[in-house]
Structures are given as C-alpha cells and as structure tokens.
Amino acid sequence: MIKFNWSKEELNILLQKIKELNIDISYFNIEEDTSNSALLNISTDNIDNAIPVLLEILNTNKYLFLKTEDGYKKFILKNIFFIESFSNYSIVKDNSKFGVIVYESLINLEKILSNYSFIRISKTHLVNVIHIDSIKASLNSKLVLVLDNGSNISVTRSYVKGFKQKLLS
Numbered sequence: 001m002i003k004f005n006w007s008k009e010e011l012n013i014l015l016q017k018i019k020e021l022n023i024d025i026s027y028f029n030i031e032e033d034t035s036n037s038a039l040l041n042i043s044t045d046n047i048d049n050a051i052p053v054l055l056e057i058l059n060t061n062k063y064l065f066l067k068t069e070d071g072y073k074k075f076i077l078k079n080i081f082f083i084e085s086f087s088n089y090s091i092v093k094d095n096s097k098f099g100v101i102v103y104e105s106l107i108n109l110e111k112i113l114s115n116y117s118f119i120r121i122s123k124t125h126l127v128n129v130i131h132i133d134s135i136k137a138s139l140n141s142k143l144v145l146v147l148d149n150g151s152n153i154s155v156t157r158s159y160v161k162g163f164k165q166k167l168l169s
Helices: 008-020 047-060 106-113 157-168
Strands: 002-007 028-032 037-042 063-068 071-076 082-086 089-093 100-102 118-120 125-128 132-137 143-147 152-155
Touching: 002 008, 063 100, 071 100, 082 106, 106 118, 106 125, 118 157, 152 157
Parallel strands: none
Antiparallel strands: 002 037, 028 037, 063 071, 082 089, 082 125, 089 100, 118 125, 132 143, 143 152
C-alpha cells in the first residue's frame, strides 16, 4: 500500500487528471478527514495499474523557482509549454500570455529539467512533451511539433534523432 496526503483541492485535481487519462482507480481508497486534507491509498497488488497514477502524482506538483527581473518566480513544471533561449536569458512560455523572461541559460535549464518531461529540440528550445499534440514531418528532415496551446515549434535536423529516442524511451 502506498499512501499520499493531499489537500482536498489537490486531490480533486489529481483525480480529474486520472479520469482524463482513463486510468482505472478502483484500487484506490480515499480517506477524508474534517480538515482540508485527504489520504489517498493506492493498492500495489496490481502494480502495473498503479504506475501511471504514481507518475501523474510525481509530475503534478513539481515546481521550480527561476530568477526574473522582479526577483524569483515559481513555475509549475506541468504548466510550462516550452522554453526559448536568447543569449543570456530565456523565455518560459507557460499559461501566461507572453511568457516570462528568466535569467538562466538553456544549458542549465536543460540539466535541471532533463529528468522530467522536457526534451531539447534545437539550440534555442526545450519542449515539455506532455504538451505535444501532434508531430509533423517538415522540409530538410525537420519535425514540427504542434503543442496543445497552438504553438508550432521546429525540431532541427541535428536534434531529430535524439528527440525520437527520448520520446520513445
């Protein structure tokens, strides 16, 4: 048995995402108390069914603080669509309208985010694979990623092979 303590609001968000992924949750047990928390018990008797849920839990509330002109801003990783680099700063494109300028190099961001759902697709871009809606072939052996926010981003030729390997692993 694996147990997680959540706020009721966070648990409801997680359960909604699990429903969207069509994951069977019949092996869950949710214990709510009178405060604003709930205990989520996941049976490991059928570990194959538990793995997608555990991965979703791991990715639900991961965050990162990055330096901006106003100090440090908290970014929830699942809300980042992509990151674009310009010399000594980067733009984090998240749910905000224009993205946020951060003072961190793409190389450092890649090191930090490589263990999560981010893949380097060019000299100037990291993309969050959870937001890839479709992949299209393009000219000169490139790929075009269509993200669920409507953005189109190219995977350059030199990154196509690594992108495919990481995406399929």
